[in-house]
Amino acid sequence: MKVIYTRNFPPGNFHGINLFGFIFASRRWGVMLPHELRHELIHTMQQVEMGFVGFYVWYGVEWLVRWVQYRFDSERAYFAISLEREAYAHEREEGYPKRRRHYAFLHELRKPKKRVGGGKPSKQT
Ligand SMILES: [Zn+2]
Numbered sequence: 001m002k003v004i005y006t007r008n009f010p011p012g013n014f015h016g017i018n019l020f021g022f023i024f025a026s027r028r029w030g031v032m033l034p035h036e037l038r039h040e041l042i043h044t045m046q047q048v049e050m051g052f053v054g055f056y057v058w059y060g061v062e063w064l065v066r067w068v069q070y071r072f073d074s075e076r077a078y079f080a081i082s083l084e085r086e087a088y089a090h091e092r093e094e095g096y097p098k099r100r101r102h103y104a105f106l107h108e109l110r111k112p113k114k115r116v117g118g119g120k121p122s123k124q125t
Helices: 034-049 053-069 074-080 082-090 106-110
Strands: 002-006 014-019 022-026
Touching: 014 034, 034 053, 034 082, 053 074, 053 082, 074 082, 082 106
Parallel strands: 002 022
Antiparallel strands: 014 022
């Protein structure tokens, strides 16, 4: 997994973004930590099993549905996306990528709503 550090991309509160398996991280937030790298690795695994384009289509559609569901609260919509919920729920488990099952994010669709993590986690896509 290749991490490309940039000056200001991704913008805003996003620390990193995974585009087709390449991680772009803004230097403003420092070097990516192990759990952040694992978060992105989980997204790369999701992308591979969904044929990359399928990942972005699913991501966009689910964000839109959640955005409406949560009355246009974009941050809440982001954390509710099943792909993000899986990544945040398991980013601190070292062995997770090896034992992860295909399409594990689908299980997140069935779980009751909850905000992942304590406080305000750094955003990653
Ligand atoms: Zn993410």
